[in-house]
Amino acid sequence: SAVISQKPSRDICQRGTSLTIQCQVDSQVTMMFWYRQQPGQSLTLIATANQGSEATYESGFVIDKFPISRPNLTFSTLTVSNMSPEDSSIYLCSVEGDWGSYEQYFGPGTRLTVT
Amino acid sequence: GESVGLHLPTLSVQEGDNSIINCAYSNSASDYFIWYKQESGKGPQFIIDIRSNMDKRQGQRVTVLLNKTVKHLSLQIAATQPGDSAVYFCAENIPGTYKYIFGTGTRLKVLA
8 A cells, every 4th residue: 555644743723824734645646535534523525636637625625725736646735724723633635545446545644733 | 642533432342352343334335345443643544345245354353244234334353452442433435436434433442
């Protein structure tokens, strides 16, 4: 499986500011996914990011709040904009397994606290 | 690191006993499922998967059972060890996509 890293691993931010989270994969992948895991909760898909096209957002998530970039096949960023304490969560990126595989692998996560 | 799943259902088992973690899924058309293990401060780790054309699949010390009739999935861990302590999630593939719906999670505590 791919090795996935995320930066930063954690951050404490003030409300009203924005944070960009980076996800780097050690091999080329077609699809990358961004999830949110609120405290004590399960994982919720935010969006799917494919290289060369706009990200596809799930219900309840919008591009203005969570802009995503996917400049190449090994990298993606998620920005959490105009943050509020309700945005305090773990943000996770994931990738599919081998080309066409339905397996999905996760990065270590970014733990965001908004004060 | 911070704990995840602070309010999740908890299963406590003695070290060396077998653990069974259950999950109900929603879509009878779902044809692929994954179990993940999430340790405190880490991302979910892929444990084992199963396709809907199977009702059982075994890995190293883990077995996944799929009952399509009642839309139920279980993860069995043999000879549970302290290192198995974590939150376990099932994930249900949305047919025709690469997207998943995650279960609520179960915290496994291994008692020495």
